[in-house]
Amino acid sequence: MATQSKALIDDLKWRGLFSQSTDEGALIQALSKPTTLYIGFDPTAPSLHVGNLVVLLALRRFQLAGHIPIALVGGATGLIGDPSGKSEERSLNTTDVVVAWVERIRVQVSKYLDFNAKDNAAIVANNLDWTSPLSAIEFLRDVGKHFSVNQMLAKDSVSSRLEAGGISYTEFSYQVLQSFDFLELFRRHNCTLQLGGSDQWGNITAGLDLIRRVESGSAHALTIPLLAKADGSKFGKTAGGAIWLDPEMTSPYAFFQYWLNTDDKDVINFLKVFSFKSREEIEALEKSHSENPGAREAHRALARELTSLVHSAQICDRVEAAARALFGQGELSELDEATLTAALAELPRTTVKSGEPIPTWVDLLAATGVVDSKSAARRIVKEGGAYLNNAKISGEDFAPSKSDFLCGKYAVLRKGKRDLAAVELV
RNA sequence: GGCGGGUUGCCCGAGCGGCCAAUGGGAGGGGACUGUAAAUCCCCCGGCUCUGCCUUCGAAGGUUCAAAUCCUUCACCCGCCA
Incomplete structure (x- = not known):
């Protein structure tokens, strides 16, 4: 199976999913047996986004290769805030907001992992489970004692913040919490590998040190490059x-x-x-x-x-x-009602009551939410980017007439080349 | 606690009593060219009942015919000192 684990790593490298790892030979050796590994997701929003998908799918790749994945939802760390990759202190979310987000993300994450696999079923964990019972004194004595402030200061996430804007004690402590998570998962599930974005390297290696000191255990780290776009803009x-x-x-x-x-x-x-x-x-x-x-x-x-x-x-x-x-190339008016109904169901929309006068194109577009304001909608008309049923319209006062509603029900608004919205006559 | 510097539109950043809805860059939007791509060129980019009106320059007061610009207080950030 060592050749299989080598193949897994090689595949990750080919896909551009390998940034750095602890000793690669040892990692491949470890992966020759089914290994428990984890990735953490902090609830910083009510949903994950496509950027999170990179690492989440990497976790799935490991499960497909026979390993046991743990998705850790940061019910605790989400209350603290990770300074990694952030140039300034973030404002804290309230606990009830974080609790709500944790639940949503837990459900979301579960979709990408297999919980019924016979030998390597996935696990979802919440780090609040082991941090909340801990008192501040216990935390400082049992966990904090193993950390050297000198080393903590040297982490890139901290040192860059010391240079620009400063860092609170709260965010400074983040790496300790994340290390403690790794230690707990090591104890509870024999989890010996942590995956993460490349900005997580410092936090992950801090966990390796903790596991070594407290349990004399050996674990591994693997980071995934942050996805970059060709034009340098931010992905996602x-x-x-x-x-x-x-x-x-x-x-x-x-x-x-x-x-x-x-x-x-x-x-x-x-x-x-x-x-x-x-x-x-x-x-x-x-x-x-x-x-x-x-x-x-x-x-x-x-x-x-x-x-x-x-x-x-x-x-x-x-x-x-x-x-x-x-x-498509064909005329919108040639679509049958069922096709049109189905297609328009996917678009942002607004409705017009059949007895009432039909608002202007500008008002309708603004009502769909495709633009932020009527001024923006007017600008589109003035600049020649306004279409009704794929035909260019002009004049700020233009309003569709009854006959413009396809199948007597729908009008298709278009802004520019590819932004569509639907108006339904009800 | 003391002294000094800062807080401007989505972001960065000019402006330092009237010519300011506020220079410039980036992001974003529309057009042309294409392939619902990129690059390039042109245009736009606070809101509205739109030749005018309304609301913005950390917050609240004040001075003035007139304030993003001056004064006062408050909040937050940064630096130096204690």
Whole structure:
């Protein structure tokens, strides 16, 4: 099985999922037997986003290779705030907010792991379980005593903050808590490997030291590079904010579109990082993409796989069909009502009561929430980016008429090239 | 606790009594070109009942015909001293 564990590491490297690790030979040796490993997710929002998916799917890869994954939800650490990668102190969330987020993230994380696997069922843990019973005195005596402030100060997450803006005692303590998590998981589940983003290296190695000192145990660390885009912009962020996994926060339609619109320069890398396709399959997509980029086969494969994984194959089919209908070459008016209804269901929408006068295009677009204000909607009209049923309109006062409603029910608003919204006559 | 510096639109950052909805850069948006891609070029980028009006420059008061700009108090940040 040592060759298998070597293959796992090699695959991670090929996918660009390997930043650094503790002694690689020892790690491969350890992984030759089923190994328990964990990743922590702090509740900093009500949902995980596509950036979290990188490490979460890495955990899944380990489970598929026969190892036992633990997803740790940071009910405790989420109350403290990780200084890693942050240039300034963050404001604390209230405990009830964090409790609510923990629950949502626990459910979300569970979707990507197998809890029924016979020999290596996944585990979800919450670090509040072992930190909350601990008194401050116990914590300082039993845990704190093993930490040298000199070493803590040397961590990049702390030293960079000392230079810019300072750091509170609260966030300074974060690495101790994370180390304690590793120690507890080592004790409870014989967890001997922690995965994390490359910014977690300092926190993870602090845990290794703690395990060595307290339990004379040996454990390993593996970090994953933070995903970078070709143009240097931040991955997973759009004008509207982050791309969330929660369908209430980012609609499956928008989710699919996000991946479909991936920069050509990034699409193969993203496939390697996110897709569970084999190396051969991805290399085949790379070939077809370079031969005919306009067909966007690789983009489509990426969007399909991730939308199916995060939402469902059924939802994926729906949003893809919607996009095909709305962006297709044919006339919108030629779509039958069922197709149109299904397609428009995926879009931001507003309604108009049939007895009442129809508002202007500007008012309608603003009502769908596609733009932030009526001024923004007016600007779109003035600049020539306003469409009704795929036909350009002009004049700030333009209002659709009854006959513009397809099948007597729907009007399709478009802002620019690809931002669509629906108006329904009720 | 003392002294000094700072807090400006999504972000960075100019402005230091009227010419300020506020220079510049970035992000973002629209158009052209394309492939619902990138690069490039042009344009836009507080809000509204839009040739005008309203609300913004940490918060609250005040001076003035007029304040992002001056004064007072408060909050937070940074530095030096105790």
